[in-house]
Amino acid sequence: MYYRIAEKLAEEPRRAQNGWQGLAAVLRPEELATAGLPRGVAEQAAEKLAECRSCRLTVEPDCIQGELHIPAKGKHKPRNLLFAWWEDSLLFVDRGETAAECLETVRRMRPHHADGADDLLMDFFLALVAEDLGEIQSLEDRISELEQAVLESHTEGFIARMSRLRRELNQRNRFYAQLDDLVTTLQENAADLLDECSQSRLLYVLRRLDRLQNETQLLREYASQVSSEYQAQVDIAQNRIMKLLTIVTTIFMPLSLIVGWYGMNFAYMPELGWRYGYPVVIAVSVLVVGGCVVYFRRKRYW
Incomplete structure (x- = not known):
């Protein structure tokens, strides 16, 4: 063509x-x-x-x-x-x-004084990133969806989705940095080939790339923040599990004491020969467990 x-x-x-x-x-x-x-x-x-x-x-x-x-x-x-x-x-x-x-x-660009290869090249760079702000907005929407999912505790597949987003953001940030370096090199080494219009367009390209880099960097920070929120949710869930296990262990600890006490098999333990010893120990165990449950509920430990 x-x-x-x-x-x-x-x-x-x-x-x-x-x-x-x-x-x-x-x-x-x-x-x-x-x-x-x-x-x-x-x-x-x-x-x-x-x-x-x-x-x-x-x-x-x-x-x-x-x-x-x-x-x-x-x-x-x-x-x-x-x-x-x-x-x-x-x-x-x-x-x-x-x-x-x-x-x-x-x-399709708005007409301006562009009648040389230098002007066309600058316009080409602008066209190359013309739609990128909209695509960056799409990336931000995807991160926002992940954040909302984390807040609602719907974290299935979070790590894989966030890894893809971070990879895309890193690739874009690298691309903008490299393209910025390319255009800067052109400005420094071919200034004599650029007319006034193309020099103005070149500066506009550099500003555009700088803005895209800043937007991408903000999204990378946003993604890191969402990852931290996800890790906080994971920590909270783990803490709840550990809390529940601790409460269960605490409730049954007195029963372990009773079992250990009557497992000593001393010769003169009156309860061993008592007709109602076994039912009484069962009742005491139930009362201990019930008392612990009531206590923890009143203290709102769960």
């Missing part, structure tokens, strides 16, 4: 183009060999795409190349894509539809 870079990004058939001046393209790795790219731009692109595990920027004398590893978002699995910027042209290498969707988002 090819686009003519102008104030309004326009889709254009490749066969109508001679060369790559002022052109943006979204290609798959297998299309690079026949795309007529400048020498060195597409070299090792497929290999880099397969090995991409982070966001990073490579600044060369005649070309700026970047690798993007986008974590799973919603129904999307983790995705990788590459971009290359040379002169007034941009190339995106993508096995999926992420780059094409971002460029379509750019086409």
Whole structure:
């Protein structure tokens, strides 16, 4: 898919183009060999795409190349894509539809002075994270549901669900930090290639990424708070069980004393020869247990 870079990004058939001046393209790795790219731009692109595990920027004398590893978002699995910027042209290498969707988002953006590859690249970064605040809100809703479940003592599967949420938050936070570092590197090493509009858009991208990082960090703290609440509920439940066991042990301790007392088998124990000795011991045991139960109930130990 090819686009003519102008104030309004326009889709254009490749066969109508001679060369790559002022052109943006979204290609798959297998299309690079026949795309007529400048020498060195597409070299090792497929290999880099397969090995991409982070966001990073490579600044060369005649070309700026970047690798993007986008974590799973919603129904999307983790995705990788590459971009290359040379002169007034941009190339995106993508096995999926992420780059094409971002460029379509750019086409729908409010018109502004954007007529170069530098402006398009900044708009691409904005489109890449355009929906992330809404997705972060969805993550917050999921954490809130877990918190409500903990408060209602419905904690089945809590650890597995919270682990997934924490993993997603960590991946997003890492992505925003790496993308922020990539854009900062571009600002420091390619300032001479950015016009006034693209520099303004770059600063906006950095502010947006900083805000997303802050929101993600707040959610990580929120998740930790909910985990602490869950642990508190577990501790309370364990304390209740230990309290119940302690009360039961205390109630039956006098019976153990009675059993031990009459288990000594001394020769001169008058109760052993008494006709009513056995019923009396039973009655005493019942009275002791009943008295302990009444006492603990009055003291509200359970």
